[in-house]
Amino acid sequence: MRDRVLRINLTDYSYEVEERPELVEEWIGGVGIAVQLFRESMRDLKADPLSEENVIVFANGPFTLAYPYASKTVAMFKSPLTGELGESHAGGRTATALASAGYTAMVIEGRSDKPVYVVVDEDRVHFRDGRSLRGIRDSLILSRILAEIEGGKGERSIVRAGYGGEKLVRFACVTTETYRHFGRLGLGAVFGSKNLLAVVVRGKKTFRPRDPERYREVYREIYRLGVESDAMKKYHLLGTAENVLPLRELRALPVKNLTENYIECEDISGESLAEHSLGRRIACAHCPTACIHIAVLRQEYENERYFYKTLMISYDYELIYALGSMIGVTRRDDLLRLIHRVETYGLDAISTGVCLAWATEALERGVVSEKETIVRLSFGDADSYLKAIDYLVEQPNEFYEALARGVRFAAKKYGGEEFAIAVAGNEIPGYNTGYANYVGLLIGMRHSHLDNGGYSLDQKQPKLEAREAVDRLVKEEMWRQVLSSLVVCFFARGVFSPELVSRAFEPLGVEMGVDELNEAGRRIYLEKVRLKKEMGYVPSLSDLPERVFEVETPAGVLRRGYFEEALDYYMREYYSKV
Ligand code: SF4
Numbered sequence: 001m002r003d004r005v006l007r008i009n010l011t012d013y014s015y016e017v018e019e020r021p022e023l024v025e026e027w028i029g030g031v032g033i034a035v036q037l038f039r040e041s042m043r044d045l046k047a048d049p050l051s052e053e054n055v056i057v058f059a060n061g062p063f064t065l066a067y068p069y070a071s072k073t074v075a076m077f078k079s080p081l082t083g084e085l086g087e088s089h090a091g092g093r094t095a096t097a098l099a100s101a102g103y104t105a106m107v108i109e110g111r112s113d114k115p116v117y118v119v120v121d122e123d124r125v126h127f128r129d130g131r132s133l134r135g136i137r138d139s140l141i142l143s144r145i146l147a148e149i150e151g152g153k154g155e156r157s158i159v160r161a162g163y164g165g166e167k168l169v170r171f172a173c174v175t176t177e178t179y180r181h182f183g184r185l186g187l188g189a190v191f192g193s194k195n196l197l198a199v200v201v202r203g204k205k206t207f208r209p210r211d212p213e214r215y216r217e218v219y220r221e222i223y224r225l226g227v228e229s230d231a232m233k234k235y236h237l238l239g240t241a242e243n244v245l246p247l248r249e250l251r252a253l254p255v256k257n258l259t260e261n262y263i264e265c266e267d268i269s270g271e272s273l274a275e276h277s278l279g280r281r282i283a284c285a286h287c288p289t290a291c292i293h294i295a296v297l298r299q300e301y302e303n304e305r306y307f308y309k310t311l312m313i314s315y316d317y318e319l320i321y322a323l324g325s326m327i328g329v330t331r332r333d334d335l336l337r338l339i340h341r342v343e344t345y346g347l348d349a350i351s352t353g354v355c356l357a358w359a360t361e362a363l364e365r366g367v368v369s370e371k372e373t374i375v376r377l378s379f380g381d382a383d384s385y386l387k388a389i390d391y392l393v394e395q396p397n398e399f400y401e402a403l404a405r406g407v408r409f410a411a412k413k414y415g416g417e418e419f420a421i422a423v424a425g426n427e428i429p430g431y432n433t434g435y436a437n438y439v440g441l442l443i444g445m446r447h448s449h450l451d452n453g454g455y456s457l458d459q460k461q462p463k464l465e466a467r468e469a470v471d472r473l474v475k476e477e478m479w480r481q482v483l484s485s486l487v488v489c490f491f492a493r494g495v496f497s498p499e500l501v502s503r504a505f506e507p508l509g510v511e512m513g514v515d516e517l518n519e520a521g522r523r524i525y526l527e528k529v530r531l532k533k534e535m536g537y538v539p540s541l542s543d544l545p546e547r548v549f550e551v552e553t554p555a556g557v558l559r560r561g562y563f564e565e566a567l568d569y570y571m572r573e574y575y576s577k578v
Pocket of ligand 1: 491
């Protein structure tokens with residue numbers, strides 16, 4: 001298996017390559033090896049996430065280049081938003097480019113004393129002066145310039161932070177190939193703190209299976225399962241945006257800072273976006289599904305009558321929730337303008353939307369005044385939000401400085417913690433589905449719906465007892481450690497059964513039985529719990545905002561007692577055992 005790790009030091013502009021066969025043998029790849037590399041590289045787990053002591057690990061997996069859907073790259077770092085484990089996954093071309101350059105992982109350490117971008121060119125690494133590229137407010141322009149300078153279209157990957165990262169917004173993201181993101185937990189701010197503008201990766205190494213005949217058989221099976229699966233067809237057709245109306249009908253769509261669960265929002269549904277705005281669909285490298293939906297927005301130039309620019313804007317369910325229903329925006333063009341603004345700065349859309357929603361309610365309730373917000377924020381008023389996003393990035397006063405540190409921080413400073421909609425410091429995704437969702441966010445490694453799919457469990461089995469829900473969530477999260485060590489896209493999780501994963505290893509010359517896979521998932525999960533524990537995270541009911549116990553969900557208004565029982569059980573059976 002691919003086992004080379006590239007270690008880059010920004011402080012002295014050096015790099016070295018390590019051969020690490022023991023790492024991939026024991027921890028598979030992706031998230032499994034990223035945890036180990038993060039632990040061994042981060043000298044002080046308590047260090048300030050924006051100091052030079054923080055490290056960034058990128059990792060692909062053993063199925064990268066080999067099989068369809070193995071398209072993700074795992075990023076691991078200390079999160080400047082939550083102050084504990086930061087983990088984010090992105091598609092695009094990064095995983096395949098890193099593998100084609102000959103690496104299974106890349107560790108970035110230290111801090112450059114001037115803006116730089118790094119070019120990984122197989123065995124050589126170049127540190128390019130980025131001073132003239134600093135301060136570009138539109139990060140789409142930055143990537144165009146880098147693409148022009150570095151060439152390699154179709155093969156290389158450009159992984160870049162944006163202006164939000166430069167300004168150290170704690171939920172700034174990192175974007176790859178324009179439309180894919182290491183979205184959550186603030187990797188962009190870590191790039192910014194290191195004076196790192198971007199990493200360009202390219203290479204020409206190819207993949208050769210040990211057993212080509214058997215490989216072709218398994219490959220065809222995965223491909224066929226993927227293209228014939230109804231679930232994958234739905235991702236292609238409307239994408240996750242198809243969830244907007246069903247979740248609203250369930251009364252599970254967070255509306256206006258989670259004060260409500262219903263809003264007239266047909267115009268921003270997946271159906272409406274497809275019908276009126278969809279321009280094209282694109283795919284991550286080596287994916288036959290192409291679930292990335294790109295809308296077209298035509299805008300007239302200011303002061304130039306009849307001259308238009310055409311903006312191509314990617315959208316999905318989370319963006320529609322965060323920059324739509326959560327802030328009461330229900331017009332399609334308004335939503336697209338907001339997504340575009342967030343994209344321009346390189347911000348995490350979920351965190352941005354939740355911060356704006358909290359600020360709006362805080363203003364309505366008199367917790368803060370217009371002196372703080374500068375602009376009169378009002379649910380549904382896209383123009384006020386566009387200005388507020390500018391302020392979030394520029395931080396012209398103490399209020400926006402605080403808000404740029406996330407909703408938990410701002411609410412601690414100004415009040416309104418009971419309606420600051422974050423779990424353990426991470427602004428919530430858009431699923432007010434019931435108990436399993438919130439328990440899943442509390443105990444999940446990233447406090448994300450993707451950790452253990454609690455929102456889906458709520459919909460499939462809404463009446464689970466607290467302990468059973470915890471066991472189911474942990475079991476799911478353990479298996480997802482395997483998928484994210486292989487770096488398989490979670491959308492294809494129905495395709496990659498344990499049995500098929502085991503067979504897919506064989507032509508690569510690796511024996512990995514189903515039991516071994518499950519055991520690997522359990523070990524990786526526990527390693528992460530240990531890491532989070534050492535970084536200071538203790539799951540607690542106080543990590544849930546009061547609002548969660550006030551708003552109606554499909555399971556009714558949520559009871560505290562359920563969470564007490566769930567957490568008590570989780571702490572005893574899992575957390576305390578590492
Ligand atoms: S299904 Fe979508 S997110 Fe997953 S690999 Fe394909 S294009 Fe990327």
